[in-house]
Amino acid sequence: MKIKTLxxxxxxxxxxxxxxxxxxxxxxxxxxxxPGTSPKGEFSKYADxxxxxFKSKKNGVIENSEIFVETYIKPIKVIIVGAVHIAQYLVxxxxxxxxxxxxxxxxxxxASEQRFPEIKVINKWPKEAFxxxxxxxxxxxxxxxxxxxxxxxxxxxxxxxxxYYIGALGSKKTHENRCQRLAEAGFTNDEINxxxxxxxxxxxxxxxxxxxxxxIAQLVSETYKK
Amino acid sequence: xxxxxxxxxxxxxxxxxxxxxxxxxATVIQTWGSSPRQVGSRMIVNEKGDFSGxxxxxxxxxxxxxxxxxxxxxxxxxxxxEFKVSNESAWEVGLACGGxxxxxxxxxx
Numbered sequence: 001m002k003i004k005t006l007x008x009x010x011x012x013x014x015x016x017x018x019x020x021x022x023x024x025x026x027x028x029x030x031x032x033x034x035p036g037t038s039p040k041g042e043f044s045k046y047a048d049x050x051x052x053x054f055k056s057k058k059n060g061v062i063e064n065s066e067i068f069v070e071t072y073i074k075p076i077k078v079i080i081v082g083a084v085h086i087a088q089y090l091v092x093x094x095x096x097x098x099x100x101x102x103x104x105x106x107x108x109x110x111a112s113e114q115r116f117p118e119i120k121v122i123n124k125w126p127k128e129a130f131x132x133x134x135x136x137x138x139x140x141x142x143x144x145x146x147x148x149x150x151x152x153x154x155x156x157x158x159x160x161x162x163x164y165y166i167g168a169l170g171s172k173k174t175h176e177n178r179c180q181r182l183a184e185a186g187f188t189n190d191e192i193n194x195x196x197x198x199x200x201x202x203x204x205x206x207x208x209x210x211x212x213x214x215x216i217a218q219l220v221s222e223t224y225k226k
Numbered sequence: 227x228x229x230x231x232x233x234x235x236x237x238x239x240x241x242x243x244x245x246x247x248x249x250x251x252a253t254v255i256q257t258w259g260s261s262p263r264q265v266g267s268r269m270i271v272n273e274k275g276d277f278s279g280x281x282x283x284x285x286x287x288x289x290x291x292x293x294x295x296x297x298x299x300x301x302x303x304x305x306x307x308e309f310k311v312s313n314e315s316a317w318e319v320g321l322a323c324g325g326x327x328x329x330x331x332x333x334x335x
Binding site for chain 2: 001002003006007009010013016023025027028030058059060061068070071072073074075
């Protein structure tokens with residue numbers, strides 16, 4: 001690898017631009033590739049394969065070739081509604097798992113920077129908060145307040161915008177009531193059933209870090225199904 | 227999910243180069259069966275044999291370091307090394323997990 005290529009990689013990394021490093025394992029040539037562009041020179045005939053590595057978020061050697069592809073893909077965006085105790089543990093787990101967290105909570109005493117250093121905390125109601133976050137079908141929502149006034153508008157937004165993971169904290173009873181309200185708001189059964197509620201996989205634990213662990217485990221599992 | 231953006235090994239490689247060291251980059255490019263580090267895992271080695279990062283759970287690092295030193299000595303640009311359980315030398319360094327890995331080493335110049 002040329003020093004020039006290494007410097008370009010470091011620049012792309014620090015600006016969090018998505019890219020791939022293409023390496024010809026036979027002669028050591030390497031190139032930086034940006035998704036959506038045409039690979040240069042000797043790599044050009046593998047354009048489809050390289051694009052597929054991006055789609056599947058994988059690294060590897062292209063079959064029947066000597067070309068290695070290493071992708072740098074942006075973290076998955078996870079929006080947490082409710083700057084509660086569980087959220088503090090979720091933030092810790094998310095940091096090492098390539099999730100980028102934003103927290104929405106209209107209650108100022110919860111959503112303080114002191115409780116969540118280095119995290120984007122939006123101290124607004126969901127409707128206004130979502131105007132500040134770019135979302136798409138690769139976004140996840142974790143609703144933790146179990147207060148319908150705060151959770152429901154966020155859940156409705158996530159359903160309408162087809163988030164790939166939507167989970168809501170609360171007992172079975174709380175979740176039944178929630179489903180009822182969403183049905184009344186005009187959401188279909190399929191949409192309502194796509195919500196993970198009660199949130200998380202069954203671990204048996206009840207403490208805040210244990211609940212956070214069960215939520216993050218479910219999120220990772222759903223992310224790999226995507 | 228690997229967070230490649232947060233991996234610091236390439237930044238460290240640049241620091242070593244800035245300190246006038248010769249640097250070989252080792253990257254896991256293929257794995258078969260159970261292997262401890264996933265494809266894309268990296269390690270750097272300088273001409274003194276100092277290394278940082280990892281390509282396995284400690285099983286083949288020493289062999290990779292000596293391959294990297296030979297690469298610098300012979301002034302070659304790159305080489306692909308496979309570590310298999312059936313391979314005599316790998317058996318010595320011991321890929322105890324029973325997996326197989328291919329590591330690509332290249333000089334940064």
